[in-house]
Amino acid sequence: SQQGEEDPQALSIQEGENATMNCSYKTSINNLQWYRQNSGRGLVHLILIRSNEREKHSGRLRVTLDTSKKSSSLLITASRAADTASYFCASPSGNTPLVFGKGTRLSVIA
Amino acid sequence: DGGITQSPKYLFRKEGQNVTLSCEQNLNHDAMYWYRQDPGQGLRLIYYSQIVNDFQKGDIAEGYSVSREKKESFPLTVTSAQKNPTAFYLCASSNLPGQGGHGYTFGSGTRLTVV
Numbered sequence: 001s002q003q004g005e006e007d008p009q010a011l012s013i014q015e016g017e018n019a020t021m022n023c024s025y026k027t028s029i030n031n032l033q034w035y036r037q038n039s040g041r042g043l044v045h046l047i048l049i050r051s052n053e054r055e056k057h058s059g060r061l062r063v064t065l066d067t068s069k070k071s072s073s074l075l076i077t078a079s080r081a082a083d084t085a086s087y088f089c090a091s092p093s094g095n096t097p098l099v100f101g102k103g104t105r106l107s108v109i110a
Numbered sequence: 111d112g113g114i115t116q117s118p119k120y121l122f123r124k125e126g127q128n129v130t131l132s133c134e135q136n137l138n139h140d141a142m143y144w145y146r147q148d149p150g151q152g153l154r155l156i157y158y159s160q161i162v163n164d165f166q167k168g169d170i171a172e173g174y175s176v177s178r179e180k181k182e183s184f185p186l187t188v189t190s191a192q193k194n195p196t197a198f199y200l201c202a203s204s205n206l207p208g209q210g211g212h213g214y215t216f217g218s219g220t221r222l223t224v225v
Binding site: 098 | 143151152153155158160198200212214215218221
């Protein structure tokens with residue numbers, strides 16, 4: 001698997017605003033996954049987008065994938081304080097386990 | 111409900127002592143993984159297993175050992191050879207590629223502290 005590089009490292013927004021975080025990767029992918037980690041907890045799988053998809057929605061989450069730029073973005077609309085967490089992207093390659101980067105730390109201020 | 115359970119939530123280890131972290135899943139997943147997370151850092155892979163009685167080293171396997179005697183269980187032993195074991199340990203499970211890519215399911219973690 002390849003490590004996704006999340007950007008920015010940290011993001012602070014007001015409640016109600018939209019949050020956008022980005023993920024870049026180096027080699028071709030079959031799918032790309034986004035995860036959330038609340039402080040002191042395990043990661044939670046949010047959404048998986050396949051290489052033949054350009055956009056995917058799940059509730060207030062929107063993920064886009066641009067394979068030509070080797071990048072993906074995660075948009076959280078109408079952020080809430082409960083969205084405060086770290087967000088990670090990862091992409092599997094063959095049978096090798098997922099590799100996770102340092103993530104984006106999102107703080108949503110009420 | 112299906113899920114993955116890690117225990118204990120908090121664990122304290124004395125110098126020179128081996129400790130074992132438990133990870134159990136009832137999701138019928140073939141693959142299981144152990145990751146280590148240090149403060150403000152990403153996850154680093156310790157060991158993984160894709161089939162019973164078989165496992166592979168990850169990037170930081172030194173000072174750790176695992177077993178996979180049952181599909182549901184993948185315990186991690188932190189041995190005295192691991193010189194800096196204080197960290198947050200995460201266990202995960204998944205289907206294998208080709209079984210449907212639905213991502214990893216993680217446990218809630220074990221925080222290990224050396225005293």
